[in-house]
Amino acid sequence: MIGNEFHKAWLLHRRSYKERSVIAEFLVEGHGRVAMVVRGVRQSKSRLASLLQPFHRVLVRWKGRGELKTLVDLELDRFTFLTGERLYCGFYANELLMRSMIPGQLVDGVTDLYRETLAHLYQSAPLEPLLRSFELDLLELCGYAPSLNRDALSGAPLKEGMVYRFEPEHGLIPTRGQIAHYERPFCYTAELLKALSVRDFSNTDFYSGFKRFTRQAMKPLIGERPMQSRMLFAGNKRNLLSGGQ
Numbered sequence: 001m002i003g004n005e006f007h008k009a010w011l012l013h014r015r016s017y018k019e020r021s022v023i024a025e026f027l028v029e030g031h032g033r034v035a036m037v038v039r040g041v042r043q044s045k046s047r048l049a050s051l052l053q054p055f056h057r058v059l060v061r062w063k064g065r066g067e068l069k070t071l072v073d074l075e076l077d078r079f080t081f082l083t084g085e086r087l088y089c090g091f092y093a094n095e096l097l098m099r100s101m102i103p104g105q106l107v108d109g110v111t112d113l114y115r116e117t118l119a120h121l122y123q124s125a126p127l128e129p130l131l132r133s134f135e136l137d138l139l140e141l142c143g144y145a146p147s148l149n150r151d152a153l154s155g156a157p158l159k160e161g162m163v164y165r166f167e168p169e170h171g172l173i174p175t176r177g178q179i180a181h182y183e184r185p186f187c188y189t190a191e192l193l194k195a196l197s198v199r200d201f202s203n204t205d206f207y208s209g210f211k212r213f214t215r216q217a218m219k220p221l222i223g224e225r226p227m228q229s230r231m232l233f234a235g236n237k238r239n240l241l242s243g244g245q
Contacts, residue, residue, distance in 0.1 A: 004061070005061070006059035006060065006061055006073070006075065007028050007029055007030060007031060007059065007060055007061070008028070008029040008057055008058075008059060008077060008111075009026040009027060009028040009029065009034075009057070009058055009059070009060045010026065010027045010054070010055065010056070010057055010058070010114065010118075011024055011025070011026055011052060011053065011054050011055075011056070011058070012025045012026065012027055012033070012054070012094045012097055012098050013025040013094060013095075013098050014038075014052065016042070017037060019042075020039070020040050020041070020042045020043050021037055021038060021039045021040060021041060021042065022037075022038050022041050022042065022052070023035055023036070023037055023038075023068070024036050024037075024038050024052060024071065025098060025103075026060060027097060027110070027111060027114055028060065028111075029111045030106070030111075031104075031106060032101060032104060032105045032106035032107060032110070033097070033098070033101040033102065033103050033104070033105060034062070034069060034103065034104070035067065035068050035069065035103050036060070036062050036068070036069045036070060036071040037068060037069070037070045037071065038052060038071045038074075039070070039071070048074055051074055051075075051076050052074070054090065054091070054094060055080040055081070055082055055090055055118055056076060056077075056078065056079055056080055057077040057078040057080065057115075058074050058075060058076055058077055059074065059075045059076075059077050060073070060074050061073045061074075067103050067104060068103075080118055080122055081122075082118075082121055082122065085127060085233075086121045086122075086124075086127070088229060088232065088233040089121055089127055089130070089131060090118065090121055091229040091232065091233075092131070092227065092229040092230065092233075093114065093117055093118075093131075093134060094229075095227055095228060095229045096134075096135070096138060096218070096222065096227075097110065097114065097138075099221075099222035099223065099227075100138060100142055100221055100222055101142075107141050107142055108141065109137075109141045110138070110141055113134065113137050113138065113141065117130065117134045126201075128201065128204075128207050128210070128211070129199070129201035131211075132196070132199075132201070132210050132211065132214055133199055135214040135217070135218060136196075136199075136214065136217075138221075139214075139217060139218065139221065142221055144217070144218075144220055144221045145217075146166070146168065146171055146172070146217050147171050147172065148172075148193050148194070148196055148197035149193070149194060149197045150171070150172070151164070151171075151172060151173075151174055152167070152170050152171030152172050152173055153173060153174065158172065158190040158193055158194060159174075159190055160190055160191065161189075161190065162174055162175075162189075162190045163175045163179065163187050163188065163189055163190070164187065164188055164189075164190065164193065165179075165183055165186050165187050166186050166187070166188060166213060166216055166217070167186070168216055168217060168219055168220050169220065172188075172193065175187060185212065186216065188209055188213060192206045192209045192210070192213075193213075196210055196213065
């Protein structure tokens with residue numbers, strides 16, 4: 001059945017399908033993640049090829065009742081061009097959404113979060129606070145947000161000067177005595193955790209700890225498989241440092 005209404009959408013991912021088509025994964029306002037076959041887009045005269053790009057806001061119509069729909073029409077609504085590090089950050093946000101949402105799943109608030117994050121990326125907002133906020137907001141919207149200000153054992157507020165071990169399935173566990181070497185990557189000061197809980201990014205010394213924490217917190221939601229966007233960014237940085245060799 002063909003839908004008569006256009007819906008705002010953003011392309012998250014695309015992959016080849018048969019000889020001339022692709023399967024495009026969209027984040028669609030009011031519908032969540034929707035997979036669609038886009039026919040003929042890989043042939044030279046396709047008008048859709050230039051429009052089917054990440055980060056542009058498009059208007060889509062589709063048909064089909066199963067999980068995999070068929071795109072009927074696509075129009076450009078708004079251009080968004082990202083470059084440099086911001087391009088890779090955009091890819092990272094797209095991959096997180098692909099890994100966090102199943103096709104057909106509507107998670108309230110995710111579309112607004114993504115729209116705002118793209119706008120901040122385009123407007124040159126500081127990257128570390130932006131990415132950490134995106135991760136924390138996504139965890140909260142998907143129901144996976146850990147408590148950042150309570151001891152998981154007693155429920156008491158975190159105590160200044162204490163160090164807590166983060167266990168994604170349980171929460172923050174107060175440490176006792178010396179921290180074993182293998183535990184250190186999972187341990188955080190109460191001060192760092194409190195700053196993260198209120199999105200206080202003023203202390204840049206905490207940035208590496210913030211990133212380490214959110215990566216650990218994301219694993220129950222997205223799994224253990226390495227993020228392709230991180231590897232792509234790391235590979236590009238190595239290439240630039242080596243002079244493109």
